Amino acid sequence: MVARLTGVGEARRAERFFADQGPVVAVLVALSVVGSVAVAAGPFLLRYLVDVSLPRGHVRDLAWPIGLLGALLVFESAVLSARMALIARLGGVVSVRIRQTVNTHLQRLPFSFFPRSQPGEVMTVMTNDVLAAQNAISATVQAVICRVADIAVGTVVVFVLDWRLSLAVMVFAPATLLMVRSGRRRLAELSRHQRELDGVLMARLADTASVSGALHVRLFDRVDHEREWFDAAGAELITASRDQARLTSRVRFLVNLGIVATMTVVVALGAWLVSSERTTLGTVAALGGALLVSFGPLSSAIDLRTELAGAGAAFRRIFALLDVPEDEIRARFDTSPDASPDRSARRDTAGAVRAPALTTPRPAAPGGRGDHRGAGGSGRGEELGLGVDLALEDVWFGYDRAGAGGGAGGAAGAGWDLSGVTLRVAAGTTTAVVGASGAGKTTVAYLASGMHRPQRGSVRLDGVSLDDIAPSRLHAQVGVVPQDPHLFHDTIAANLRYGRLDATDDELLAALDAASLSALVERLPDGLETRVGARGYRLSGGERQRLAIARVLVQSPRVLVLDEATSALDTVSEAAVRAALDRLAVGRTCLVIAHRLSTVIDADRIYVLDRGRVAQHGTHHDLLAAGGPYAKLYRPTAV
Numbered sequence: 001m002v003a004r005l006t007g008v009g010e011a012r013r014a015e016r017f018f019a020d021q022g023p024v025v026a027v028l029v030a031l032s033v034v035g036s037v038a039v040a041a042g043p044f045l046l047r048y049l050v051d052v053s054l055p056r057g058h059v060r061d062l063a064w065p066i067g068l069l070g071a072l073l074v075f076e077s078a079v080l081s082a083r084m085a086l087i088a089r090l091g092g093v094v095s096v097r098i099r100q101t102v103n104t105h106l107q108r109l110p111f112s113f114f115p116r117s118q119p120g121e122v123m124t125v126m127t128n129d130v131l132a133a134q135n136a137i138s139a140t141v142q143a144v145i146c147r148v149a150d151i152a153v154g155t156v157v158v159f160v161l162d163w164r165l166s167l168a169v170m171v172f173a174p175a176t177l178l179m180v181r182s183g184r185r186r187l188a189e190l191s192r193h194q195r196e197l198d199g200v201l202m203a204r205l206a207d208t209a210s211v212s213g214a215l216h217v218r219l220f221d222r223v224d225h226e227r228e229w230f231d232a233a234g235a236e237l238i239t240a241s242r243d244q245a246r247l248t249s250r251v252r253f254l255v256n257l258g259i260v261a262t263m264t265v266v267v268a269l270g271a272w273l274v275s276s277e278r279t280t281l282g283t284v285a286a287l288g289g290a291l292l293v294s295f296g297p298l299s300s301a302i303d304l305r306t307e308l309a310g311a312g313a314a315f316r317r318i319f320a321l322l323d324v325p326e327d328e329i330r331a332r333f334d335t336s337p338d339a340s341p342d343r344s345a346r347r348d349t350a351g352a353v354r355a356p357a358l359t360t361p362r363p364a365a366p367g368g369r370g371d372h373r374g375a376g377g378s379g380r381g382e383e384l385g386l387g388v389d390l391a392l393e394d395v396w397f398g399y400d401r402a403g404a405g406g407g408a409g410g411a412a413g414a415g416w417d418l419s420g421v422t423l424r425v426a427a428g429t430t431t432a433v434v435g436a437s438g439a440g441k442t443t444v445a446y447l448a449s450g451m452h453r454p455q456r457g458s459v460r461l462d463g464v465s466l467d468d469i470a471p472s473r474l475h476a477q478v479g480v481v482p483q484d485p486h487l488f489h490d491t492i493a494a495n496l497r498y499g500r501l502d503a504t505d506d507e508l509l510a511a512l513d514a515a516s517l518s519a520l521v522e523r524l525p526d527g528l529e530t531r532v533g534a535r536g537y538r539l540s541g542g543e544r545q546r547l548a549i550a551r552v553l554v555q556s557p558r559v560l561v562l563d564e565a566t567s568a569l570d571t572v573s574e575a576a577v578r579a580a581l582d583r584l585a586v587g588r589t590c591l592v593i594a595h596r597l598s599t600v601i602d603a604d605r606i607y608v609l610d611r612g613r614v615a616q617h618g619t620h621h622d623l624l625a626a627g628g629p630y631a632k633l634y635r636p637t638a639v
Ligand SMILES: Nc1ncnc2c1ncn2[C@@H]1O[C@H](COP(=O)(O)OP(=O)(O)OP(=O)(O)O)[C@@H](O)[C@H]1O
Pocket: 115, 399, 400, 417, 435, 436, 437, 438, 439, 440, 441, 442, 443, 444, 595
C-alpha cells in the first residue's frame, strides 16, 4: 500500500513494522465506515430541509432536521477524534519499531562499519528519517482507510441524489485526480535533495558539537567558519523547501481549479434541471454538500503526495542501513529472538563450533569473585599465571578489503595492511609489538580482540579460531585497553560495570584501588555515582585511562590486549597508569602494543612490525644483540 503510493519499492518492506497492528486497523476501518455513513445522511437531511421543511415555513418543521444535522456533525467529530487518536498511536508504535529494528541491527554490525560511517549519519536516520517514515505511514493509513471510505460513501450518495449530475462529476473528477499526480517525479527529487541536505547538516552538527569536535573548532578558531558553513547549507535547504512548497502550491492550485470547474458544471447543470423541473433545489444543494465531503479528501491528497515523496527518501536511507550485512560470526552464535526482520547474515547454529574449553582458572578480579561466567575455575586467590595462549597464524588483513568478502585473492603487498603475520603469546606471558607509526600495531590489537577478522589466516585462543568462539564468550576472555578508551556519559559505577554487569560495589572499589583511583573517587561528592561527563571529559587524561584499566580489572579477562597510549601523559600520570597496567597484567596472557620501546624491555617476547610484516622477534637483549630494525628503533629512545 505504502509502496504504491510512494512509488518506492523498498516502502513495501515498511509494512512489516505494523504487521501486527491488525486490530487497530480493523477498529479504524469500522470507525471510518460509521463516520462516513453518518456524514452521508447529511445531504439527505439538507434536501428534506430545502424541499419539504422550508416551503412549509413552520419552526417546528425546521427544528428536528436542523437538530439532527447538528447531532450528526457532533457524532462525526467524535468519530474523527477517535480516528486521529488511533492513527497517532499507530504512528508512535511504528516509529518505535523502526528505531528498535535499526538499533538491533546496529548492535549486530561488525565494528568495521563504524570507522567508515559518517558521524551523525545514524542519528539522522534515527530522528529525521524515522519521523518522515512515521508521518508517511500515518498519512497513508489516514488516506487509504479513512478517505477511501469518505470518497466511496460520497460517490454513492451523489449517485442516489441525482444520476445526471453525478455523471457530470464522473467526467470532471478523474481529470482533477490526474492533476494530483502531476509534478510527482520533481516533488520526489526535491524531497530527496532536501533530506540529503538535512543529513549532511545533522552529520556536521554531530561532528562539531561532540566534545572533541567542539574543542577543535575553538582551538583552531573555526567558530565563524562553522557558522558560515551551517548558514550556507541552511540557505540551500531553505531554497529546496521553497521549491517544494512552490511546486506543491502549483499542484494544489490546479486541483482546486479542477474542483471549481466540476462544481461550476454541477451548479449550471443543476440550475437547468431545477428550472426545467427535472430535479429539486434541495437535491442540488444536497449534492453540493456531498461533493464537498468527497472533494475535501481529494485536495488533501496533495499533502499526502508531498509527505510520501519525502518518506520515499527516508525509507531508502532506513533500509540502506538495515541492508548493511551483520557480523556473520555474531549472527552465527546469536540465540536471541530475532528482533530484526532484515537480518541479512543468516544464522547457522548447526555450523556453530563449540568454544574452547578454557578450563584453566583465570585470575580473580581484585577483591572479586573470580570467574563469574562459568568458563572454568573460579575463586579468589587461585593460582595465577595460568591462562590461555593467543596466536596469530599467517594473518593477512587489509582495511579496504574488509567487508568486501575478504577472499584469498590479491597479490602479497597489494592493499594489505598486515601481510602474513605470525605471532604467539604463550599463556601467562607478555608479548610486545613494536614498530614505526603505521606499521600495523593497532591493527594487530583489533585482530587479537576479534574486532576485525583476518581475510586470510587465523587468530586462535588455545588453538581455537576466534571465528569459532561465541562473541560473548570471547569478550569475557579477552579484555582490551584501547589507545583512546571511551567512557560513557554515565556514572563511574556504570562505566566500571561495563566490564561486568553483576560486579558488586566492593569489587568496583577494589578495581579502583588497583588502578590508584580510590583517592579520586573518595574526593568526588557522589563517589561511585559521579557522572564522568561526555566521553569522560570531566576526568584528566590519566584518570580516564586508569578508569578504563579499572573497568578491565572488573571484567577480569584471561587475555589482555593493551594498546598503550602513555606517551600522551606526563611522567607522574604515566607512572600511575603504568603501575595500574602492571597490576592488571599479573598472571594474564598479555599482548602489549607499545608505542614507546622503553616499556617493553621486560616483555617475554617482542615482535617488530615493519609495514605490516614481522621483521624480527625475540627478547629485548637478543634483538639488540642481533642489530637490525629493533636496534634501529631502540637507539633513538635509548638516549
Ligand atoms: N579504519 C581504517 N581504514 C583504513 N585504513 C586504516 C584504518 N586504520 C588504520 N589504517 C591503516 O592501516 C595501517 C596500520 O595502521 P595501525 O593503526 O595499525 O598502525 P600503528 O602501527 O598502530 O600506528 P601508530 O603507532 O601510529 O598508532 C596504516 O597504514 C593505516 O593508515
